[in-house]
Amino acid sequence: AQKITQTQPGMFVQEKEAVTLDCTYDTSDQSYGLFWYKQPSSGEMIFLIYQGSYDEQNATEGRYSLNFQKARKSANLVISASQLGDSAMYFCAMREAGLIYNQGGKLIFGQGTELSVKP
């Protein structure tokens, strides 16, 4: 069964420094996708970045990059030049393509990492 693990319940980072949030996953599928979402204190879920299992390059979106190590089954999120507004809960999630159409696009989420950026 697929599983997502985020081992860091909480992290602190100094403003303007880079931070890495860990995510490991377990799946027997060859085709899957990995996502990171941000949830600020206001509660909404904000999509940050996506990495497909067949993508050869690590995904990047502005200050966010995904350090994808397929053999180690890890998909760590790197935030460069942290800002105070980056303080939030971050969730890693995975979707398996599946062989059956009615699998849908459902995501399995990790437990989340709460990031606090210090001024």
Next chain:
Amino acid sequence: NAGVTQTPKFRVLKTGQSMTLLCAQDMNHEYMYWYRQDPGMGLRLIHYSVGEGTTAKGEVPDGYNVSRLKKQNFLLGLESAAPSQTSVYFCASSYERTTGRVTNTGELFFGEGSRLTVL
């Protein structure tokens, strides 16, 4: 530009009462989902739908029912609320996207969440 809208945003119930959460999306997405979020457990999938008239169980379906009579709406029902159902509920939707190599669904678009308290 509403996206995914959930009603109500807040609700307090007594044990044994029933209620329905409504989710509406205006993006013509095929797939819709209901998740619950509890501290330290991330988001867990309750039920999902891959199209109008179809529903399927997720990870934690017990105590909930769903219906997808119209493509744009996905209803989550609690027939007899229990304190264990106190949670924040998120509705989400997604679309099918073909990458050229595999068929992937895109990211989930989330509603703002509904906070339910069962006394």
